[in-house]
Amino acid sequence: MHVLIVEDEITLASEVRNYLEKEGFSCEEAHTGKIASDKLFSNEYDLLLLDLGLPDYDGIDLLKESIANNSNTAVIILSARSALEDRIKGLNVGADDYLPKPFSLLELKSRIMAVMRRKHGIRVNIILINGLGIDLDKRIVSVSGNIVSLTRKEYDILSFLILNKNRVVTRLQISEHIWGDIIEENYNSNYIDVHIKNLRKKLAEYIEGDFLETVRGIGFQFIEINPVQS
Numbered sequence: 001m002h003v004l005i006v007e008d009e010i011t012l013a014s015e016v017r018n019y020l021e022k023e024g025f026s027c028e029e030a031h032t033g034k035i036a037s038d039k040l041f042s043n044e045y046d047l048l049l050l051d052l053g054l055p056d057y058d059g060i061d062l063l064k065e066s067i068a069n070n071s072n073t074a075v076i077i078l079s080a081r082s083a084l085e086d087r088i089k090g091l092n093v094g095a096d097d098y099l100p101k102p103f104s105l106l107e108l109k110s111r112i113m114a115v116m117r118r119k120h121g122i123r124v125n126i127i128l129i130n131g132l133g134i135d136l137d138k139r140i141v142s143v144s145g146n147i148v149s150l151t152r153k154e155y156d157i158l159s160f161l162i163l164n165k166n167r168v169v170t171r172l173q174i175s176e177h178i179w180g181d182i183i184e185e186n187y188n189s190n191y192i193d194v195h196i197k198n199l200r201k202k203l204a205e206y207i208e209g210d211f212l213e214t215v216r217g218i219g220f221q222f223i224e225i226n227p228v229q230s
Contacts, residue, residue, distance in 0.1 A: 033057020143206035161222040
């Protein structure tokens, strides 16, 4: 999951980033509204952690920019502002949740997972799809009780594709989500294709069917197979 942390308190931003990266997230920091605005314009993020009280920018304006650039980005407001009107305004504009400072990192993670589940229409911690079980909290993939041994990157790619099921995801989007990088247009690396190949091979050991479709020249998509109605 690719996260942008917009926070002018550098110590707090680093603390949140270090914690989330240990939990498997890919994070970037922006300590000013201007930097955050540039990043939101240039990149796609799965989650925006947004401090409203920035010295150089209105946090609500950043929220609007995030929604305009990528409506799929989940937004959690992190702010010392405790006034009810600020919270209501942020939620009415389009934020998914509001967590006032100070907060515990454990609660932050819990809020993130809850928001991402709601954002993608998931109501439980475990996704069941095409015979696969995906435990979002434990980061485990299983088939009929058998755990599929995946690397961290393989899991991240698979879960990202599943959360965007039946939708073509570009190599650029995968790269930004997993590595936080932007691929140059003339890049010649095939590292994403290698991970996809390894995923197909590992999943084939446990379940029939190839759900990872390659869309030539664009990227990949996870195809959800609907059960036959009797």
